[in-house]
């Protein structure tokens with residue numbers, strides 16, 4: 001066998017191979033999400049669950065309490081109004097159903113609920129968004145059983161125009 | 165229970181792309197260097213732990229394909245999902261059991277090879293978060309805004325975290341970003357997700373780290389300074405925090421309390437010499453100081469100024485931390501390697517004189533809801 005003691009620098013190395021993996025999924029909603037999304041679609045209602053052990057009101061509905069791990073059995077209807085906990089302006093799209101950028105998203109504490117709902121903000125200038133601002137859901141007329149059945153949350157009251 | 169020491173370590177020079185290295189050769193190189201640093205050969209290793217990501221690698225159970233490079237054939241080998249620092253804790257527990265003498269922990273990621281956009285989206289819940297594009301960057305941005313709002317912290321304080329780490333990273337030959345930046349540079353870098361700016365986000369990098377642990381007798385027989393593990397803990401908090409808790413890194417709070425209790429540390433700000441913290445966004449460093457009890461809630465910026473002027477009596481991220489390079493999943497294990505190097509006086513140009521006790525910590529996930537930490541001491 002002939003030993004090769006040096007690799008010729010004249011050889012241009014092959015550098016990379018391109019590849020693509022197709023990954024597609026169909027995730028089953030199951031009982032809890034199934035009911036949650038059906039209520040959004042059919043009745044414009046946001047359903048959460050109340051933990052009988054620790055008293056927390058939770059979103060999204062799941063069979064267990066995220067705080068104390070007790071089983072959840074009690075459904076509650078949540079308000080479609082709440083307050084902005086915190087927010088961001090998104091410049092680079094990341095959702096599959098592309099949302100036109102830039103857009104504002106927020107953690108919204110719905111009245112009576114202990115965990116925030118992540119959703120979009122609309123009908124508001126970015127510079128006017130404030131932590132603690134009251135917001136109301138704007139529902140789509142045609143609903144499909146998806147989070148975007150709520151188009152976005154808009155400020156509950158129009159901010160008065162400043163007169164300097 | 166056996167005492168466990170960190171006896172060897174090595175890390176790659178982290179890059180945005182490591183053009184000619186496969187992940188296998190990247191890993192093989194750091195393992196070879198780590199074994200040499202401990203004066204061991206692969207035959208001396210009882211168990212191998214690895215961490216990597218199937219999503220980043222683009223392969224199902226991609227760890228299988230790595231076993232050869234890891235030296236994992238025909239010995240105890242397992243892979244965990246998460247940062248290598250969490251694997252190091254598992255290795256520590258196994259050795260503590262008395263059934264194993266040595267462990268090799270390897271973490272790697274080659275983010276440059278995965279061309280399919282933001283990886284965080286693939287981590288989020290397809291039922292409730294993904295439809296709105298919610299990922300760790302979005303949650304991080306909202307967390308930063310809530311934190312700044314609650315404690316009236318100025319954006320300059322957060323930018324200052326990036327300036328400080330980049331200055332320290334300039335002295336770290338392994339760091340990817342080695343050019344110092346000014347406050348103006350950071351504050352004029354693009355807002356990638358308001359209020360997070362580009363220079364305040366850890367740069368996804370390619371890189372690997374290997375660490376070797378050994379039990380008491382094997383470690384002592386090596387005849388060198390050793391970094392003993394005196395405490396460790398890993399905690400995951402809720403994935404869906406509200407603003408009342410999102411302004412506090414509760415997983416880091418509990419993990420550090422447990423690790424300090426194990427290590428007999430009562431006042432971490434007085435007893436620790438070094439904290440090496442891995443995270444994704446600059447504001448998180450401030451929150452992590454608060455959670456670790458180094459200062460009170462909202463006092464992160466003041467604490468950082470005290471670190472800067474020396475009055476805190478503790479050095480933070482002498483390596484430059486994860487704002488200079490973030491080979492995701494290896495980032496925390498690198499913090500352990502850096503901490504071990506510091507307390508054994510082997511940290512070269514970034515050595516902090518007289519360092520005896522260090523905390524290595526990594527906080528990951530949406531709103532840093534997952535934390536692992538290890539205390540090492542001379």
Ligand SMILES: [Zn+2]
Nearest residue numbers: 051054065068
């Ligand atoms: Zn409960």
